[in-house]
Each structure stands twice: as C-alpha cells, then as structure tokens.
Amino acid sequence: MLYYILMRFVASILIGNVIALFLSSYYIEGVMIKGGWWEILAVGAVLSIINIFLKPILKLILGPFILLSLGLFIIIINIGILWITDLLLPQMQITTIGALFLTTLLISAVSFATHIIFGKK
Numbered sequence: 001m002l003y004y005i006l007m008r009f010v011a012s013i014l015i016g017n018v019i020a021l022f023l024s025s026y027y028i029e030g031v032m033i034k035g036g037w038w039e040i041l042a043v044g045a046v047l048s049i050i051n052i053f054l055k056p057i058l059k060l061i062l063g064p065f066i067l068l069s070l071g072l073f074i075i076i077i078n079i080g081i082l083w084i085t086d087l088l089l090p091q092m093q094i095t096t097i098g099a100l101f102l103t104t105l106l107i108s109a110v111s112f113a114t115h116i117i118f119g120k121k
Helices: 002-027 037-061 063-068 073-088 097-117
Strands: 031-033 092-094
Touching: 002 031, 002 037, 002 097, 031 037, 037 063, 037 073, 063 073, 073 092, 073 097, 092 097
Parallel strands: none
Antiparallel strands: 031 092
C-alpha cells in the first residue's frame, strides 16, 4: 500500500514537471532544453527533488510574506526554485525573466492538473 502511494506521488510530480518543461521549451520563447527526452527527464527529476526538499523550507522561512501577499509570494518562491534549477543544469537555459515567469505559471498549471488526475481516490 505504501509503495502504491509513493509511486503515485512520484509519478504525479515527475510527470507533471516533465510535461510542463517539454511544453515550455516548445512553446515559450526563451526556454531551451538541450538534448532529447532523457535530458528533459533529468531536468524534471532535478526540479522535483529541489521542490521536495527546498520548497517547504522556503515556505516556512518566508511564511509572513506569503500571508501578507495572500499567497501570491508562492509564485516568487516557484520562480526562485526554477531559477536555481536553471543555474544547476547546463542543459537548461531560460534567457528572460518573462520566460521564467511564464514557465513557472505553466509548471503550476500542469502540476495542478496532474494532482487532480493522480489525486486521492
């Protein structure tokens, strides 16, 4: 049972990030992922790992800003996490702040959709 829950969790996060990164590299000007599917999968895995470990810490530290902005500061946290991923991986390039913002919104939308699909039943 625990294995099933863990695999659904990993699948929802990883599939959501990989699909969103593929769509953003294809449709958003200024976002480029060099290579093929393996590179997109690697970038999605790194982004998932950073999200799992760093995002809760940032939310805890920046909690007052999140409350004051009525939750909109979470977008800034997501932009920062994507920017860190861009800095860590040479196969990913995001050239403009607008592309970073649009990619963050696309990742959020696809993650929301995958959580609805793979959510608790």
